[in-house]
Amino acid sequence: MKKRLGIISLFVLLFAAFIMVWNFSYQKGKEEGYVPIKENSSTQTSIPSESGVFERSEFALEYENMPVDENHQRTLDTYYNNRAYYGAPPSVPHPIKDEKSLGGNTCLQCHQNGGFVEKLNAYAPVTPHPEMISCRQCHVAQNSQSLFVAANSTKVHAPKVGVNNALIGTPPMIPHQLQMRENCLSCHAGPAAPKEIRVSHPERINCRQCHVPTDKVVTEIKVFERTNSITNE
């Protein structure tokens, strides 16, 4: 009898516990059900010109602590030589593994995060736009040194380093357009960054707090003239 009572009370207890747990989760469910249907907020976080600058900031401390490998530094000359003109997409200066591929993962293997490539004895540059995976749409190989017929195109000279400061010692301005180059750290930090433009303070990740673009204006904005004429000699 005692044993039976024990078993019964155990089941009663279990049942009560079940009711309680079920009730709790039911209440919780109701609470969740109370959440009003919200508009899809996925469009809310895409401002590339603003978010891009912080994209590789999780590596900021690694960049800060990285020693400089002087034997394998890129220079700004080689950086620009690899482009048809200042601002053009760089060409691919090495053999391509798979001629059929878009690029995508094949390229990103080295160019998403960089790193030393033994075969080429160089650090792979990091792309500022890894979300674009049809790499070879813009980046093509150079398979010939000669031209079909001679060309007349002149190469616009890229801005020099060290002359983009408005005042002595002020942070240099950004002399290039930002479209698809919003992520500063990809080109200005790490071992593949050309030494002349490698940032000395990669840990300060809000780059555009101090560095602002000078090459932003596409439409002309005239010099402001006050209509209310002041005779101020």
Added chain:
Amino acid sequence: MYNSLSTRRSFIKKMAQLSAMTAAASMFPGILFASEQEEGIPNGANLDWKKGPCRFCGVGCGILVGTEQGKAVAVKGDPNSSVNKGLLCVKGYHQTMCIQSKDRLTHALVKKNGKYVQTPINEALDIVANKMKETIAAHGKDSVAMYTSGQSTIPEGYVASKLMKGAIGTNNLDCNARLCMASAVAGFLTTFGADEPMGCYEDIDHADYFITWGNNMAEMHPVLFSRMLEQKTRRGAKIIDFATRTSRSSTASNKSILFEPQTDLAVANAICYEIINNGWINKSFVEKHCNFSKGLTNIGYGTEDKFKFKDKPEKIDFAAYKEFLEDYTPEKVAQYSKVSVKDIKYLASIYGDPNKKVVSYWCMGMNQHTRGTWMNNLVYNIHLLTGKISQPGNGPFSLTGQPSACGTAREVGTFTHKLPKGVVMNPKHRELAAKIWKVPVERIPAKPTYHATEMFRAIDRGDIKFIWTQVTNPLVSLPKTSRYRPGMEKESCFVVVSDVFPTPTSDVADVILPASWHIEKSGLYGNSERRTQHWDKMVEGPGETTPDAWMTIEVAKRMGYGDLFPYSEENHVEEIYNEYRQFHEGAKHGMAPLEVLKKESGAIWPYVNGKSTQWRFNAKYDPACAEGKDFDFYGKPDGKAVIWQRPYEPAAESPDNEYPFWLNTGRVIEHWHTGSMTRRIPVLHKAMPEAYVEFHPEDAKALGIRNGENIRVTSRRGSCVLPASINERGLPTKGQVFVPFFDENMMINDVTLDAFCPISKEPDYKKCAVKVEKA
């Protein structure tokens, strides 16, 4: 991986080289220039560096200005300043470049037959003084007014107050800080009985969470935001951005939570509900240090002239407060705030966790609000309920927008109701002012007159016949300029404008006085963390430019008040500061002596026994606390802070069928306020040449609007044409458009509404209803 560095010897060699370079580059503290990067920079070793505070925002960074042959040629961050530790923002680095602008006001200009005629400064000051005297004689003391600024130096604000309240005897003195800080002041006074934050910037180094309320710090307080980002990368501190617009700050934060404009009131109450409901309340702290009160509700919006309001505080008990919060369960609030229940609970859980240190930051989002005082109260409620206040890394922190909104507008008190210590309504405070100013106490009127918005309404009505504006540009910065510009153009009011550059305000002036810029005079500023900073004149100003304080003194002398202004031209800054310091003597507000401020990069008040007080109201740090108490909110007679019962009430104007969009206005990192300085700095203008109207991409798509297309934004007050900006600098929520207000060619304030918080009288620039169409 980095095989070339694998040998220990070469590594050590490289480190040695690196440290040698660091030493060589000590001219640029914290920033290391590789020799290649320095190539084009001329040798700057012969520069003479002088310290001061930055001219722009309220953060109050220390700067060093490099001068060469009497010209300012370089700016760098002051490594000795604990505010910015050597870092500045793009505005700070280039600030001195505006002085060289071609249209600099170098001489006084007096309007004669519709044309401005260059006039010797002495004659111009005669005209100003005579006009002021004549107007008082003909129409009484309350027909003249002065409108100054949170950018006025401490001496400038002090002599303006002394002239108006002590010498002339009128309270017709207000300032543009009314447009940015009044709600913060009213919030502090109602909750704590003492103005200005209890904490300091060092909180950033201790906090686990930063919660920013309607505040785009990455652009508006960039140096502080960089300090927060540093804590985020190094210590894993978290930044939560609570706002109505996705901005640069949101993209850098750990989490971005968006809410429907005006519902921040409800969300703050919901957080309090959750804290109490989950038992996260710090009972002993609340019992020992807090009272509960409620005020009037349904308090109006001040859109009509001569609007009057006086709150009636009434003590309540905890049970009543708890019952009030029943209306603000996360489930109820989620329905109209568009913040999910989960996010509200998440916010509450951060505040509620006793093991997490939380700092709340806010600025214009909460202050420029028709319920701005309430909103400030509500955030204090959260911190008081959890006892997270006045401790390193724990506390509410109200940021300011102007370099001396605290130092001058709030501490010297260039508001209609204020005196350097206390308010005009209090006979004891009037007595103290009369004693220090050496004037009869009856001369200081006991009744406040016009706050900023009402002052310009009075000009429009013809009640004010003379106004003198200093260091401010109200015809770009006031709300509803579509009314106040024609108002100031009226013949009935004589307008004197002191400024450095011509502005839309100087365009309507009868007399324009040429002011010295920042580094062309000596002065003192006070920043958001109660830090007073001094600087000495660094360069000579052009032509007849004169410091604003000295012009005020000269006019006072010409009006016959010379005996009240016995200062010398060379030393007036020091003499005035020493006189002003007497007002704040004591452990609660003592200011640092001038010798200290000259030597150090600022000192925080209360400055007691040679020490800055970093955390007020906490007995561990604040010697003004009463014996035997751990916390003492000594601004209130019983030492207890007030937890206010403040409900949600709708905005003054909400979108409807005819005007379907919210209009939000604000700033950008490149420009500061009305842009009269920053737009004259080539670097900043090139980076941000004109204003724009931001759309949510889906709204733009529905309206068929493309990027860059000209759009007319129209409200019931006026309209403005701007290029559309889609998915660029910021992203307003759906149904909202955003416009920065720096551009005098695109006056968005013609469109905004002059509704204000009835308690603080601060206008709401963030909410009104507009329609948009292609122009």
